[in-house]
Amino acid sequence: MFTENLTRRTLLCYCLCIAVLVVCPTKLLAVSDVRGYWHMDDGTESIVADSSGHDNDGQAQRIKWVAGAFRTALQIMPQGWIECGNHASLDITDEISLEGWAKPWSPRWPQLPTVLRKQGAYALYLGPHKGFTLSLWIGGKEHKVSSTEVEFPAGQWRHLAATFDGKTVKLYFNGKLDTEKTLGEETQKIDTSDAPLYIASMRGRHAISGTLDEIRVAASVMSADEIADSFREAMAHVSRSKNKFTDFYEKRLKVKPEELVSGALWIDTEDFDNYGGWWMDTQFVPQMGSPYLLAAGTGKPV
Numbered sequence: 001m002f003t004e005n006l007t008r009r010t011l012l013c014y015c016l017c018i019a020v021l022v023v024c025p026t027k028l029l030a031v032s033d034v035r036g037y038w039h040m041d042d043g044t045e046s047i048v049a050d051s052s053g054h055d056n057d058g059q060a061q062r063i064k065w066v067a068g069a070f071r072t073a074l075q076i077m078p079q080g081w082i083e084c085g086n087h088a089s090l091d092i093t094d095e096i097s098l099e100g101w102a103k104p105w106s107p108r109w110p111q112l113p114t115v116l117r118k119q120g121a122y123a124l125y126l127g128p129h130k131g132f133t134l135s136l137w138i139g140g141k142e143h144k145v146s147s148t149e150v151e152f153p154a155g156q157w158r159h160l161a162a163t164f165d166g167k168t169v170k171l172y173f174n175g176k177l178d179t180e181k182t183l184g185e186e187t188q189k190i191d192t193s194d195a196p197l198y199i200a201s202m203r204g205r206h207a208i209s210g211t212l213d214e215i216r217v218a219a220s221v222m223s224a225d226e227i228a229d230s231f232r233e234a235m236a237h238v239s240r241s242k243n244k245f246t247d248f249y250e251k252r253l254k255v256k257p258e259e260l261v262s263g264a265l266w267i268d269t270e271d272f273d274n275y276g277g278w279w280m281d282t283q284f285v286p287q288m289g290s291p292y293l294l295a296a297g298t299g300k301p302v
Contacts, residue, residue, distance in 0.1 A: 054089040058082040073213035082199040099161035104210035113208035120193030134162040175231030
């Protein structure tokens, strides 16, 4: 009897260890009209896949696959870059949003280290002071809007985002609005450019030293909530990786369900709002890659 009960309990623990697939009509906030989205989760070779549906895959040079803000990322080696082509989908003239995660090492601010850049149209980069800047080319003239001076500790992830609605530029740092500037009373259009879209550097020019992840460009204005959600989702993974799951029995930073296919959400049991009396056990994270829920103690139903 004892062996049978132990077997049942073990099987139940393994069941709860596995993520649960829930069919549900609810959808997360979705960014509209995405033109390029490089998750950097490929992990092999030199092709950086674009998941936007526009096939703007990047060809990478001098990069290394490493742990990222969300799954894997690209560490940019000296003079490295990613070239994503010049498809018509990257010609964005009315509304635009740019975002990405950066983990720079001792940035050379005056050199304007690149997050992404389509010269003559739009660019998101670090500098010229200790912060980051959005450049937009309008009517042949470059307009620059820079953030306030923000902290960029070496080797720590920072989330950068910028939007333009035809009149006003907004810059967000780590999920919060940092800077807002109106470029004019009339609605303005961003110039198009024959230049390819580059990530990390323009073939060695304006090169960033560090790691990049989850780079996205959209022909729409991301809302403050969408940007905050994007920051929080990956930040939960950053925090989990940093503390190795060892400082809590119940996870504080819950990750929102991820839609796999229409109407289906992927939910890890550790991200349940209520564990129903179970504890999150972390002792086998190095072997399993994730914690699992465990019925702690005896004689108390859970």
